[in-house]
Amino acid sequence: MSLIEMRNVRKQYRVGDDTVEALRGVDITIEAGEFITIMGQSGSGKSTLLSVLGGMNHPTSGEVEMAGIKLYQLPGEKLADFRAGNLGFVFQSFHLIAYLTALENVMLPLAIVSMPSAAKRQLALQALERVGLGSKPERLPNQLSGGEQERVAIARAIVNNPHILLADEPTGNLDSKTSDDVMALFRELNDGGQTVVMVTHNPENGVYADRTITLKDGMVLQ
Numbered sequence: 001m002s003l004i005e006m007r008n009v010r011k012q013y014r015v016g017d018d019t020v021e022a023l024r025g026v027d028i029t030i031e032a033g034e035f036i037t038i039m040g041q042s043g044s045g046k047s048t049l050l051s052v053l054g055g056m057n058h059p060t061s062g063e064v065e066m067a068g069i070k071l072y073q074l075p076g077e078k079l080a081d082f083r084a085g086n087l088g089f090v091f092q093s094f095h096l097i098a099y100l101t102a103l104e105n106v107m108l109p110l111a112i113v114s115m116p117s118a119a120k121r122q123l124a125l126q127a128l129e130r131v132g133l134g135s136k137p138e139r140l141p142n143q144l145s146g147g148e149q150e151r152v153a154i155a156r157a158i159v160n161n162p163h164i165l166l167a168d169e170p171t172g173n174l175d176s177k178t179s180d181d182v183m184a185l186f187r188e189l190n191d192g193g194q195t196v197v198m199v200t201h202n203p204e205n206g207v208y209a210d211r212t213i214t215l216k217d218g219m220v221l222q
Contacts, residue, residue, distance in 0.1 A: 003195055006029040009062035011048055022048040024218040035190040037206050038199045040215035046199040047168055054166045092169035094149045096141040098211030102128060103137035106155045110199045129157040133183060147178035167198040185206045
């Protein structure tokens with residue numbers, strides 16, 4: 001069975017008196033261990049698709065199934081638990097907390113996990129090590145470069161060792177050299193067993209992936 005299945009997923013928004021169809025009957029199947037990039041022009045529905053896939057945006061109709069579980073049939077609290085235990089999220093704008101160190105930012109997802117503080121700290125240090133920042137755990141975000149801040153965001157996303165890593169334009173604010181470094185890191189994480197689904201506007205990022213899904217006007221181009 002596939003790890004992720006989206007079946008006839010539609011998402012509509014009301015904008016004033018108008019109805020906007022962000023997704024129009026999307027069918028996607030993703031196998032465990034795949035690295036997928038989702039591409040398309042601005043407004044094609046890429047970020048909406050990722051938010052629906054990540055259990056953060058209830059579709060208007062259709063089904064999202066992950067590891068055999070129908071996400072949107074879970075009650076709110078159980079859906080939140082499923083997200084916390086199985087999904088890691090990386091965003092373009094990093095979403096780091098300015099007054100927390102790199103280590104403290106990475107530890108945030110562990111706040112709801114029942115384990116000793118020392119064990120949480122160790123997991124966070126290991127995650128920073130994996131992204132090449134093991135020597136900078138006490139730096140604040142403003143003491144790190146853009147690429148390093150993105151790596152902290154990735155470390156935070158993988159600290160729980162999620163099965164699936166979802167990334168929305170993670171290289172959008174980075175120069176080309178730093179972007180290549182970050183993409184190589186995602187490839188490395190994927191080679192280590194994590195399924196990666198990434199929204200990107202950059203066709204060059206597609207070379208790191210196993211395959212690319214292209215959206216246009218809320219539909220998958222075949």
